[in-house]
Amino acid sequence: MAGPTGPGFHPHLPGFRHQFLAKALGASMWFFIFYRAREDGPKLLGLRHPWEGHGHGHDAHAEHKEHH
Template identity: 65%
Template sequence: MAGGHGPGTSYAGFHPHPPSRFHVYLAKALGASMWFFIFYRARQDGARVLGWRHAWEGHHGDGHDEHGGGHH
């Protein structure tokens, strides 16, 4: 893990307990799911977020626009 500090290391008198194996795996699973979600959303909306496309480009809708005109 980061830092390589053993269980006998203290930080200005503070002696933290090492995390349990469950918490280590839980942290890895939550971190991985966060990155998968970020990459998924980047694939879906990345061009819009970066300003390469406008939000309304490529949106075809369902034929019911605000002005009642349907498809143009």
């Protein structure tokens, strides 16, 4: 069925709220991806072992065993 501008599909443009929501969700997705890449990137690429860098070393475990 032909429309006013010719045959084919003519979708309507999204409203301002939908455009804003799409940009906000897209930006939050990319911020989350870059945050996780910063946190887990070296482990994922094999540059660091997953068990390294937890903020507590083996010294804390040795002191705990001495107290028993």
